[in-house]
Amino acid sequence: MRRERLRGPLVDLGLWGLLSVPVLLRLDPNDGGSWGQVAVGVVVLGVCVAFSRSLPLVSLAVVVAVSLASTVELYTPAYSLALVVFGYLAGRRQEQTRAALALFGAVAAAGLGLVLWSGVPVAQWFTLVLALALAIVAPWLTGRYVRQYARLVRTGWELAERMEREQAAVAERERLRERSRIAGDMHDSLGHDLALIALRAAALEVDPALGARQQEAAGELRRAAGDATARLRDIIGVLRAGEEAPGTRTTPAGETVEDVVERARASGMRVELTVTGPAGQAGETGEAGQTGQAGEAGETPPMVDRAAHRVVQEALTNAARHAPGAPVRVALERGGGALTVSVSNPVSEPAPTAPTAPGPSAGTGLVGLDERVRLAGGRLSHGPDGAGGFAVRAVLPLEPGAAGVAPTTAPTSVRERDRARREVRRGLARAIWIPLALVTALGLVMLAFGLWTQSRSFLDRDDYVALRVGDPLAADAERLPPHPLDGPPAGAPAEPPGMDRCLYYRSTLLAAVPVYRLCLADGRLAGKALVG
Known part of the structure; x- marks a missing residue:
């Protein structure tokens, strides 16, 4: 811990020493500077390094100001x-980008103001903008990319930890769900058996063929069975805490799909059941609307049997709730090592009397139904059937011990990781194309400015020929371009002696040489030549 606390100050101290080396080498008296300038530069850099963690933009602005004080070219x-x-x-280190962009714009504007105020050529301002883009903006974009990459790495570790916690929570939920299923099985089987015991004990209690002691023993047995049923209900309530409340829904033990359909018909629903498979392909539809027999060629795994029962029960419940009066088609197809359960309600005119629901639902809806089918190793699909109706279809494997199919929906952590990766890619792209765009724009501006400057110093050949030696002429004469060149081109011959001054103008708009030279003496044109 102590080493971590000392790491930051030691890094800052080393950075200060590194940045002070150019100041010591370039501002000493041997290079035209002074020890006072060296002292000021070292102190300013030390202060900037000290505040670079808390106020990084302020430190950058101070260094820029010191550089501009040395030269307008930055x-x-x-x-x-x-x-x-x-x-x-x-x-x-800076989170927000608006302040940095404002600083860059302020530096460019301040540089232009200094150029205009000091009277130096405007070309130096383009040098300032180029230095700003390459020496400040490009490193700033690189720092932004490094910051985003570090955030991606940190987010990855956070997501890994979160995924571990989510996996632990999922495992715990699976254990609770399994405990709830066990509780449901206990309630269905033991409750049914205890109810039968109590019923038989009650019959013995009133049987006149038994004596008083036997009837009293039968009554005690009936009361014990009732008490056991109550205790079982309490235990089931503890095991199913957080899931379904005990007693909200009870499925009769051994109820089949055919029983569910018959119960729905008894409540007023129009349900047609079709069972096809190795044992029921040749049957015909009877009054009950059932084709074939319910017999199976082989033993159906208990999980598959319960899942098929739940699919039909939940689908009929939803049809009665959301499409009252519409006919419902239930199809069971056994073949290819799988049991296919289909429940659909096509578009039809509703019945004159809306039927009631076939019974209370489990409350879990299609989400719980999907989980039940998945645990049985099957696949569930549901949605509009394309003809205006709704269909639920489940494919359940008949092989014992089939593994459940994992959900295909990508978890939130994966989506967040992909989003972070996209942000880093966009940051890298900006770090590449923004400096290129700035340099390209600066080059175009400099080219346009150069062409404009050259046009202001271009002397037409006819105007040059019309000039006569001895004509009164001044530097601002109307026949001359408004801006002569700053000086003679490289390699130009020496100016004639006795001249007050010589003016140089471009002979062509694009080429730098040759140029026209006009020499003045006593306010008159004393000589002209094409040089370069």
Whole structure:
């Protein structure tokens, strides 16, 4: 822990020493500077390093101000490394981007103001903008990318920890769900058996063929069975805490799909049941609307049998609730090593009297139904059937011990990780194309400005020929371009002696040489030539 606390100050101290080296080498008296400038530069860099963690943009702004005080072109050998380093740190440590963009715009505007105020050529402002883009903006974008990449790595570890917690929670929920299923099985089987015991004991209690002692023993047996049933209900309530409340729904023991359909018909629903398979392909439809027999060619696994029962029960419940009066078709098809259960309610005119629901539902809906089918190793699909109706279809394997199909929906952690990766890719793309776009835009602006400047110093050949030696002529004469060149081109011959000054103008718009030279003496044109 102590080493971690010392790490930050030691890094800052080393950074200060590194940034102070160019100041010591380039601002000493041997390079035209002074020890006072060296002292000021070292102190300013120390203060900027000290505040670079809490106020990175302020540190960058101070270094930029010191560089602009040295030259309007911004790039100085003494502070160039500091510009790059603090630009990177601003991108790495600053969360918001608007303040940084405002700072970059302010630097460009301040540089233009300094150029206009000092009277230096405007071309130096383009040098400032180029230095700003390459020495500050590009490192800043690199720091932004590194920051986003580090965030991605940190998010990955957080998601890994969250996934571990979610897996533990899922395992715990699975255990609770299994306990609830066991509780339901206990209630269905033991409750049914205890009810039969109590019923038989009650019959013995009133049987006149038995004596008083036997009737009294039968009564005690009936009361004990009732008490056992009550205790069983309490235990089931504990085991099924957080799931279904005991007593909200009781499925009769041994109830089949045919029983569920008959119970729905008794409540007023129009249900047609079709059973096809190895043992029931040749049957015909009778009054009950059932084709074939319910017999199976082989033993159906208990999980599959209960899942098929739940599919039909839940689908009929939903049909009675959401499409009252519409006919419902239930189809059981056994073949290919699987049992296919289909329940559909096509579009039809509703019955004159809306039927009631076939019974209370389990409350879990299609979500719980999907879980039940998945645990049985099958697949569940539901949705509109394309003809305006709704269909529920489950394919259940008949092989014992079939594994459940894992859900295919991507977890939230995966989506968040993909989103973080996309953000990092976008940040990397911005770190590449934004500097390129800035350099390209700057080059186009400089090209346009150069062409405009050249057009202002271009002397037409006819105008040049019309000029006569001895004509009164001044530098601002109307026959001359408004802006002569700053000086003679490289390799031009020496100016004639006795001249007050010589003016140079472009002879072509794009080429730098040759140029026209006009020499003035006493306000008159004393000589002209094509040089370069």
